[in-house]
Every structure is written in structure tokens, then in C-alpha cells.
Amino acid sequence: MHARAARRVLPGFPLALGYTLVYLSLIVLIPLGAVFLKTATLGGEQFWAMVSAPRVMASYRISFGLSLLAALINAVFGLIFAWVLVRYRFPGKRIVDALVDLPFALPTAVAGIALTAIYSGNGWLGQWLEPLGLKVAFTPLGILVALTFIGLPFVVRTVQPVLEDLDTELEEAAASLGADRWQTFWRVVLPVLTPALLTGFALAFARAVGEYGSVIFIAGNVPMVSEITPLLIITKLEQYDYAGATAIAVVMLVASFALLFLINGLQAWTSRRHGSI
Amino acid sequence: MSIRVQNIVKRFGDFVALDDVTLDFPTGELVGLLGPSGCGKTTLLRIIAGLESADRGQVFLDGGDASSAHVRERQVGFVFQHYALFRHMNVFDNVAFGLRVKPRRRRPPESEIRRRVRELLELVQLDWLAERYPPQLSGGQRQRVALARALAVEPRVLLLDEPFGALDAKVRKELRRWLRQLHDRLHITSIFVTHDQEEALEVSDRVVLMNQGRVEQVGTPEQVYEQPSTPFVYGFLGAVNLFHGRIDGQHLQVGVENLSLGQHEFQVGAEALGFVRPHELEIDTDLAQGSGLEARVERVLTLGATTRVDLVGADHAAGRHYEVELPRDRITALGLVVGQRVRLKPARIRLFSPPRPTERTPCAPDGDLVGGYGENI
Numbered sequence: 128m129h130a131r132a133a134r135r136v137l138p139g140f141p142l143a144l145g146y147t148l149v150y151l152s153l154i155v156l157i158p159l160g161a162v163f164l165k166t167a168t169l170g171g172e173q174f175w176a177m178v179s180a181p182r183v184m185a186s187y188r189i190s191f192g193l194s195l196l197a198a199l200i201n202a203v204f205g206l207i208f209a210w211v212l213v214r215y216r217f218p219g220k221r222i223v224d225a226l227v228d229l230p231f232a233l234p235t236a237v238a239g240i241a242l243t244a245i246y247s248g249n250g251w252l253g254q255w256l257e258p259l260g261l262k263v264a265f266t267p268l269g270i271l272v273a274l275t276f277i278g279l280p281f282v283v284r285t286v287q288p289v290l291e292d293l294d295t296e297l298e299e300a301a302a303s304l305g306a307d308r309w310q311t312f313w314r315v316v317l318p319v320l321t322p323a324l325l326t327g328f329a330l331a332f333a334r335a336v337g338e339y340g341s342v343i344f345i346a347g348n349v350p351m352v353s354e355i356t357p358l359l360i361i362t363k364l365e366q367y368d369y370a371g372a373t374a375i376a377v378v379m380l381v382a383s384f385a386l387l388f389l390i391n392g393l394q395a396w397t398s399r400r401h402g403s404i
Numbered sequence: 405m406s407i408r409v410q411n412i413v414k415r416f417g418d419f420v421a422l423d424d425v426t427l428d429f430p431t432g433e434l435v436g437l438l439g440p441s442g443c444g445k446t447t448l449l450r451i452i453a454g455l456e457s458a459d460r461g462q463v464f465l466d467g468g469d470a471s472s473a474h475v476r477e478r479q480v481g482f483v484f485q486h487y488a489l490f491r492h493m494n495v496f497d498n499v500a501f502g503l504r505v506k507p508r509r510r511r512p513p514e515s516e517i518r519r520r521v522r523e524l525l526e527l528v529q530l531d532w533l534a535e536r537y538p539p540q541l542s543g544g545q546r547q548r549v550a551l552a553r554a555l556a557v558e559p560r561v562l563l564l565d566e567p568f569g570a571l572d573a574k575v576r577k578e579l580r581r582w583l584r585q586l587h588d589r590l591h592i593t594s595i596f597v598t599h600d601q602e603e604a605l606e607v608s609d610r611v612v613l614m615n616q617g618r619v620e621q622v623g624t625p626e627q628v629y630e631q632p633s634t635p636f637v638y639g640f641l642g643a644v645n646l647f648h649g650r651i652d653g654q655h656l657q658v659g660v661e662n663l664s665l666g667q668h669e670f671q672v673g674a675e676a677l678g679f680v681r682p683h684e685l686e687i688d689t690d691l692a693q694g695s696g697l698e699a700r701v702e703r704v705l706t707l708g709a710t711t712r713v714d715l716v717g718a719d720h721a722a723g724r725h726y727e728v729e730l731p732r733d734r735i736t737a738l739g740l741v742v743g744q745r746v747r748l749k750p751a752r753i754r755l756f757s758p759p760r761p762t763e764r765t766p767c768a769p770d771g772d773l774v775g776g777y778g779e780n781i
Contacts, residue, residue, distance in 0.1 A: 296488040299455050300550075302475045303482040304502035304557055314505070318492040 159380065165373040177374045182350050183359060189267060190356040191382065194335035197274035201331045202324055205282025212283070213290040227284070230277045235340030242273055243345045265347030270355065273341040278331030285327035286320060293319055322398035329390040336383050405466040405560040405593050406431045407452060412461035414447055414617075421447040422458070423617040429561075432591045434584070436608030438598055440640070444617040445597045446565055452595065453563050454478045465560065481554030481592075485566040487546040489538040495549050496534040499524055502557035524552040527586070544575040555590075564596035568603065580607050601641050605629060613637050635756045638679045645685060645726050647678035647697070647750075648758065655695070656753065660719075664695050668755055678753040682729040687713065688747040689738055696747035699726055701740050711735040718745060 169177065177183070212224055230238065246253045246263035256263060263269045293316065301311040339357040346353045356379055363372035407429040414422040421444045429435050437445040450456040452463055454475035462471045470478055490498050499521045503512060512520070525531040528548040538546055547567055554562060567583070568576040584607050587594055598604050604611050605625040613620040613628060613636075621633045632638040649658035651670045656663045656678050663678065670676055688696060699715040706712075710729050717724035726748060730738075740746070 294486070294488065296484050296486065297490065299475070300482065300484060300488040300553075301490075301501070301505075303453060303455070303480060304505065304553065305476050305479075306501070306505040307476065310505045314501070315490055318490075 162373045162376050162380065165370055166377045169370045169374055174374050177371050178378045182354070183356070183375060185351045186354050186356040186359050187378070187382075189270065189354060190336060190379075191386075193267060193271050193274055193355075194332050194338075197271055197278055197335050198328050198332035200271075200275050201278045201282045202328045205279055205327060205331075206286055206320070206324060208279070209283045209286040209290050213287060227280050229280075231280050235277065235338065236344065238276060239273060239341035239344030242269070242276065242341065246272065246345065264345055265349075265353065267346075267353050269345040269347070270342050270353060273345050274335040274338060277338055277341055278335050281330035281334060282324070282327035285323045285330065289320055289323040318397075322394050325390055325394040325397065329387055329394070332390070333383060333387060336379065406464075407561055407593060407595070408464040408467075409448065409452060410462045410464065412448065412451060412458045412463075414444070414451065414456070414458050420617050422451070425461070425614075425617070425619055427612060427619060427622070429593060429595060431593055433609045434587045434594045434596070434607065436596055436598060436604035436611045437614060438601060438604040438611055438640070439614035439620075441599055443615050445599075445614050448614070449563050449565055449595060449597050452561075453480045453482050455482070479557070479560045481557065481559030481562045483547070483550050483554050483562070483564040483567050485569045487538070487543075487550045487570075489546055489550055489553070491538045494535050494537050495525070495530065495541070496521055498538070498549055499553045499556050501553060520556065521552075524556055527555070528552045542575075543571045544579055547571065547579065551586075555592075559592070562592050562594040564594065566597050566599070569598070569600075576603070583607060605641070613640065615640075632754070635677060635679065635759070638754060638756070643682050643727055645680045645682065645728075645748075645750075647680065647753070649676060649678065650674070651676050651755075656755070658697060661697050662695055663697065663750055663753060665753055665755070670755055675758050676755045677758050678750070678755055680750040680753055682712070682727045683710075684750055684752045685726070685728045686749040686751055687728055687730065687738060687740070688749055689740075689744070691745060691747060696749040697726075699746060699748050701742055701744045701746060703742065704735065704740055706732065706735070713740065715746070715748065 166174065208227070212220065212227075243250075243264050245251050246256070246269060248254065248257050248262075248264070250264070253264060261268070263272060297315055297319075298311050301315045306314065337357065339355075339361070342355055343358055346355060346358075348354050348358060356375060360372045360375050360379075363369075363375065409425060409427050412422050412425045413420075423444075425444070425448060427448075437449065439445045447456060451458050454463075454470070454473060454477075458471070462469055464470065465473075465478060465480075475482075490501065493501065500517050503517045503520065506512075511517075522531060522534075525534055528551060530545060530548055530552070533541065533545065533549075538549070541549065551564075551567075564583075568579050571579065580603055583596075596607070605628075608625060610622065611625055611628050612622050615636050621628050621637045623631075628637060629641050632641060638644055647656060647658050647663060649656045649663075651657070651665075651668070651672055651674045652662065653672060654665055656665055656676060658678075665678075691698065698718040700718050701713060702716050703714040704711060705714070709732060711732050711734075713728040713730065713735070715726040715728065717726065728748065
């Protein structure tokens with residue numbers, strides 16, 4: 128870049144960029160690079176056998192499938208949550224607002240134990256749900272509950288500021304032009320929120336894919352049924368199968384990266400379409 | 405279509421935004437709602453539109469009681485100060501919005517929508533920008549798009565809330581003239597809210613002056629300017645000089661000096677406020693003359709054909725500011741110098757009884773009365 132061409136108020140594009148690159152390398156790139164290096168000690172065939180074993184394949188389905196589902200649930204309810212927080216005034220609003228961040232702050236193991244205690248067969252909620260045929264703890268449904276729990280703040284916190292900026296005049300204008308509530312929501316409000324909603328969705332999804340602590344308590348960890356991929360990696364590590372662990376990690380890494388890339392692309396596309404140029 | 409509001413009352417907590425307002429807006433007229441900020445004019449407009457509901461009173465559209473009708477059903481076109489354009493839609497889709505959300509039975513076919521939108525964009529002279537998005541337009545262009553969008557649904561009335569408030573002076577002036585021409589073509593009953601008296605006087609068929617939730621005066625621009633019925637109206641519609649004194653026969657006694665009056669109905673000894681427009685004030689350089697108020701020239705400012713002279717009162721009236729407007733050649737003839745002492749002689753004074761202390765003061769900041777109660781340019 129032309130560091131000399133433009134005199135900026137604050138010094139040091141080279142310094143800032145250098146710092147950024149070093150930081151990124153130390154914290155992100157080198158550890159991840161090591162994962163790939165370790166994986167490379169396996170041959171191609173061995174690698175393939177490792178990552179495509181039926182038990183591993185089942186864990187991908189659980190991890191990615193439930194993470195997507197949880198992020199989707201959070202997108203819907205997080206939007207409603209943010210809407211209520213921005214648009215209405217009610218007693219205790221500040222407390223509710225603060226509670227949203229709790230899943231961020233709580234050690235995930237605590238969340239996992241708490242959820243398990245509540246949803247297990249003799250727990251507060253579980254004892255009412257079980258007679259209805261709804262078994263939550265120690266099933267994939269339990270994993271979904273845990274992943275939804277930890278992903279909620281992401282959607283709320285990304286949508287909230289955009290919603291605050293969204294002028295109620297837009298809705299009034301739509302109404303004065305004859306649009307009913309649904310039309311106003313679908314055609315006027317939602318398109319404006321879509322980029323933020325996608326960002327929140329992506330973050331919630333990414334968080335859910337990597338989640339370990341809260342899930343293992345509630346999942347029951349039955350192979351082929353309720354075993355998440357991060358747990359498999361831990362299992363491999365405990366068996367001193369480092370290459371095997373990193374091989375699965377590489378698959379997760381690549382898949383997550385591809386999905387995030389896709390969502391970000393979508394997000395960029397929608398915000399460009401929406402004229403924020 | 406005619407609009408009538410009757411006994412409208414609206415409160416926001418303890419604040420009375422509208423205090424028993426009754427007004428008629430005849431068919432086909434362009435009416436300006438004028439008043440200082442926070443004096444209820446926008447609230448009234450929003451109540452007419454159905455965006456806000458009155459605590460008491462009724463709104464009649466075309467004779468029918470529309471008080472409980474939803475904004476969707478009132479068929480009013482509303483133009484917002486900050487345009488409220490849908491930024492994720494291009495200009496064309498913005499204008500087409502009102503047609504596309506119509507129920508299927510009443511929605512015109514897409515080809516008809518395209519024709520109508522194109523027609524409207526030509527009307528507002530923006531057909532060449534149909535594909536652009538709102539953030540790519542200038543303020544004036546955005547407001548014209550907003551107007552076209554409001555007109556697309558063929559509203560029965562058009563309501564404009566400070567439509568030019570967010571634009572710069574030059575564009576504002578252009579759009580004013582353009583709005584007037586547009587109204588002359590369409591003849592749709594329109595109300596527009598403004599705090600700019602010049603705008604209201606220039607554009608409207610009739611002006612409604614509001615202050616503190618009440619109607620002060622209704623009339624043609626000429627009527628309200630020439631015959632203001634209250635001190636507030638006088639002060640709001642342009643700069644004024646204020647003289648506070650006591651009636652003494654054919655004079656207004658101000659301190660130790662006096663100003664000659666014409667015909668008046670005040671009793672001798674009554675307290676009175678004299679209002680004089682800057683162009684109604686004469687400057688006399690001969691200090692020996694009997695009547696008139698002594699003042700010192702502070703600044704002589706020539707702007708175009710007229711010259712403005714700022715003065716401060718001398719002696720007992722020290723600190724009071726006065727403003728005089730004179731033709732350029734008159735100034736040259738007088739040969740005024742900064743610091744010079746002169747006499748001010750009103751050619752015409754309009755008298756009002758001073759407001760009783762219990763009465764509410766106008767809500768615009770008014771300091772010294774030069775410059776009027778409200779903003780003036």
C-alpha cells in the first residue's frame with residue numbers, strides 16, 4: 128500500500144498490518160497448520176478410512192445437522208427476542224437484556240449440567256415431558272437444546288443494533304401505502320434485517336459446531352445416535368491416536384470454513400442488494 | 405376531498421400536544437400548518453393520517469367519520485421529513501410498492517403497474533433514475549421519489565410532514581416552487597407542515613398558525629402577514645421590533661420617550677405592546693426632533709436591494725436591540741456610521757395588550773424580540 132502517499136492522522140499502516148499478521152499467525156494459523164501437518168503423517172488411504180468410518184460419519188450428521196437446526200431456531204426466536212427488546216418497554220427489560228448474554232459468560236459445563244438436571248427424567252421439566260413421550264436428556268433432542276442455549280446471544284446481539292436503527296417511519300410509510308402487517312414485515316422489515324440475521328446465524332452455527340462442554344453432559348454420548356464430532360476427537364486423543372484426532376479435526380475445519388464462507392458470501396450479497404453502498 | 409378535525413385533544417404524559425383543535429380543510433386546497441417546533445402541528449398531521457390516535461375528538465374525511473379507521477384504510481398519502489424510502493428497493497420498486505401490496509382482486513396487472521410508475525416518475529422528473537437505490541440519490545431526489553410513491557396509490561389527501569426540512573436552502577426553494585406547480589396540476593387536497601414561515605407563505609393557499617397545541621390564526625398568506633391577530637402570529641411571521649409602553653393619547657410612552665400612534669382603541673394609561681416590522685421603522689438622523697426612540701447604530705448590513713441596520717437602544721433602553729430595513733439608496737442618503745446616534749420612528753405600529761403573567765409563554769425561544777418569536781431568515 129502507499130504508506131507515504133497519504134498522510135493519515137494515526138501512524139502506522141505497516142505496523143498495524145504487521146501486528147495483525149503476527150497475531151493471526153500465532154493465535155490461529157500456526158496451531159491450525161499443525162493440525163494439518165500432524166494429519167499428513169497419515170497416508171491418504173488411512174486418512175480416508177479414519178474420517179469415513181460409520182461412527183465418524185454419524186457424528187458429522189449429528190454435529191452439523193443439529194448445529195444448523197439450532198442456529199435456525201435461534202435465528203427465528205432471536206429475531207423475536209431482539210424485536211421485543213428494541214420495540215417495547217416493560218418492567219425488567221434491562222434484566223432480560225442482561226440475561227441474554229448469560230450463555231456467553233456461563234462455563235459451558237455448568238450450562239450442560241443445569242440443562243441435564245432440568246430435562247432428565249426426574250428433572251423439573253423432564254418429569255412433565257417424559258410422560259408425553261418427549262425424552263430430551265441423553266438424546267439428540269437434548270443436544271439441540273444445549274446448542275440452542277449457547278447460540279441465542281449471537282442472533283440477538285447482531286440483530287439488535289440494526290433493529291434499533293430501523294426507523295418506525297418505514298413501517299408507517301408501508302402502512303400508509305396500504306400494506307398489511309405481514310406485507311410490511313416480509314417486504315420492508317425483514318429485507319433490512321437479513322444481513323444481520325445471516326451474520327448472527329453464522330456465528331451461532333459456528334459456535335454450535337465447536338461446542339463441547341455443554342453437550343457431553345446432556346447428550347448421553349451413544350455412538351451412532353448422540354455422539355458429536357468434538358467428542359470423538361477427545362476420545363481419539365485419550366487413546367493417544369493424535370493423527371486420528373487431527374484427521375477428524377481437519378474435516379471439521381474444512382467443512383466449517385466452507386459453510387461460513389458460504390454464509391458470509393450470502394450475507395455480503397444481500398447487503399449489497401440492499402443498497403448499502 | 406375535504407378534511408375536518410373536530411375538538412382534537414392529544415396529550416403525551418403531562419404535555420398537551422393538541423388542545424381542542426377544530427379545523428376545516430376544503431377540497432383541493434394546499435394548506436400550510438405553520439408553527440414553532442413542538443407545537444403540535446406534526447401530531448395533528450399524524451392524527452389526520454391515522455398514524456397517531458387522538459385522546460378526544462374526531463377526524464372527518466369527505467364528511468365521513470374516519471376517527472377509528474386504520475391508516476391503511478384512510479387512503480392518505482403521507483410524505484415524511486426523512487423520506488422513509490425503502491432502501492433495499494430501487495426507485496421503481498419503491499414507487500410501485502403501494503400498487504403491489506394491494507389485495508389480489510384490486511391489484512392492477514404488472515403491465516399496468518409499470519405504466520403507472522413510469523408516468524409518476526415522469527411527473528416528478530426522475531424517470532431516468534428508476535434503477536437507482538435511495539442511498540444513491542440526493543435529498544431532493546429522494547423526497548420527490550417519496551412523493552411519487554405516495555401519489556401512486558391515488559390518495560384522497562396528501563399529507564406532507566416538513567417535506568423540505570432536511571434539505572439545503574437552495575434545493576428547498578426549488579422544490580417549494582415545484583410542489584406548488586404540482587398541486588396546481590393535480591388539485592389534490594394537501595396539508596403540509598413546516599416551521600419555516602417563508603415556505604408556508606410562499607406555497608400555501610391558506611396558512612394555519614399553531615402555537616402550543618392551539619390554532620392562533622387561519623387565513624390566506626396575505627391575511628396572516630398583514631393582519632396578524634395575535635402577538636404570537638406577528639412575531640412568528642417575520643422579524644419584529646417590540647416596544648413596551650403605556651398609551652398616552654396619540655402616543656405610546658416608552659420610558660421617557662414617545663412614539664406617535666395612528667388610530668387605536670386602547671384607553672389612556674393602558675399598558676400596551678407595540679409591534680413594528682423592520683421595514684416599517686424609519687431612521688431620523690436629526691436628534692432634536694421630538695418623537696421617536698433614541699438608538700445607536702451597531703451594524704449596517706447590505707444584502708441585495710435592502711439594507712439592514714442593527715441598532716441598540718440608548719440610555720434607559722440600553723441593551724435592547726432593534727432592526728431596521730431600508731432601501732439601499734435611502735441608506736446612502738442617510739450616510740450612517742457605526743456608533744452614530746439616531747432616532748427611530750415607526751411608520752406603523754400594531755398594538756396588543758401585554759400577555760398576563762399567568763398566560764403561557766410561546767414555546768419557541770424568544771429572547772429579545774428582534775428576529776421574532778420564531779426562526780426567521
